[in-house]
Amino acid sequence: MATGFHAGELAAQRSAGLAAAGARMARTIRSSMPTPLIGFLADQSWIHLSGADAAQHIWASTLLGDAGLIEVVDDTTLHLPYPAADDPLRDLDAGSEVGLLAIDLTRRRRARINGTVHPDTDGIRVHVDQCYANCPKYIQSRPHRPAVGTDPVVPTTRTDTAHLTEADIELLDRADTAVLATIAPGFGADCSHRGGMPGFLQCSPDGTVIRFADHPGNAMFNSLGNLELDDRAGLTVPDFDTGALLQITGRATVRYATPDERTVEITVGHVVHRTGVLPWRYGPVEYSPASIAVTSDH
Numbered sequence: 001m002a003t004g005f006h007a008g009e010l011a012a013q014r015s016a017g018l019a020a021a022g023a024r025m026a027r028t029i030r031s032s033m034p035t036p037l038i039g040f041l042a043d044q045s046w047i048h049l050s051g052a053d054a055a056q057h058i059w060a061s062t063l064l065g066d067a068g069l070i071e072v073v074d075d076t077t078l079h080l081p082y083p084a085a086d087d088p089l090r091d092l093d094a095g096s097e098v099g100l101l102a103i104d105l106t107r108r109r110r111a112r113i114n115g116t117v118h119p120d121t122d123g124i125r126v127h128v129d130q131c132y133a134n135c136p137k138y139i140q141s142r143p144h145r146p147a148v149g150t151d152p153v154v155p156t157t158r159t160d161t162a163h164l165t166e167a168d169i170e171l172l173d174r175a176d177t178a179v180l181a182t183i184a185p186g187f188g189a190d191c192s193h194r195g196g197m198p199g200f201l202q203c204s205p206d207g208t209v210i211r212f213a214d215h216p217g218n219a220m221f222n223s224l225g226n227l228e229l230d231d232r233a234g235l236t237v238p239d240f241d242t243g244a245l246l247q248i249t250g251r252a253t254v255r256y257a258t259p260d261e262r263t264v265e266i267t268v269g270h271v272v273h274r275t276g277v278l279p280w281r282y283g284p285v286e287y288s289p290a291s292i293a294v295t296s297d298h
Helices: 007-015 019-028 035-042 166-174 222-229 289-296
Strands: 046-052 058-064 071-074 077-080 097-104 109-120 123-134 144-146 157-161 177-184 188-195 209-213 232-238 245-258 261-275 280-282
Touching: 007 019, 007 222, 035 071, 035 097, 035 109, 046 177, 046 188, 046 232, 058 177, 058 245, 097 177, 109 188, 123 188, 166 245, 166 261, 177 222, 188 222, 222 245, 222 261, 232 261
Parallel strands: 058 232, 097 188
Antiparallel strands: 046 058, 046 097, 071 077, 077 123, 097 109, 109 123, 144 280, 157 261, 177 188, 177 232, 209 261, 232 245, 245 261
């Protein structure tokens, strides 16, 4: 895959009136990982993965472990553990397009990688097609520590539903962090961070639709560009209070009120609620200045 933008991304940039800004950002996309990115990845203990399951539904998954979870084989190859046995993306086919999001919540740093996956005996290898760093906008900072023996033990469970439950809606109402998965077949999958003040994820009362504003970012429009070509999407929301993970797959539409005002609307197709996923305990949140500023402007 080339390091430029595909037709959907270019269309989204034009719709937002940011074609020139997007063209400038194209120069930051690389086909191999530079030394600073390699060092950043080596320190990470979680990474988000987007892709399609056997039924071609799009999901965002979360891979967890200790620092060193991500093995950098060389500047175009990563080795990752398999997703958990109860994760929707446990069984990825060889050659599947995937997106990766490495994010450090403490330091507000993140990087994105798009590539293809090749399962092996002890994990998955990802061949890097595109990689680039992202700005710290909308990342809420959270200190965290490993769970210890005195912490409550949360059993690992999985519940599947066709729509959001009342408990799911309550989580979305207080959430400030989410991960969006999209894909443009033949051009790659993408995994992006979405953040805002609690309430930025809005749900319909019947639990079938989720909406959120697309705030100003890096002008690349990878996610929205993918949705120009393919409306499949996934959304994952971590529950930092309980350690649960809410994973949603569905179909997404981007609605432009003006070039500067965009809303992503996801019609829910299937929901997976997994408990006991996050192995850490989190301290008080420090909201991103960008999240606070966007909220105060509306």
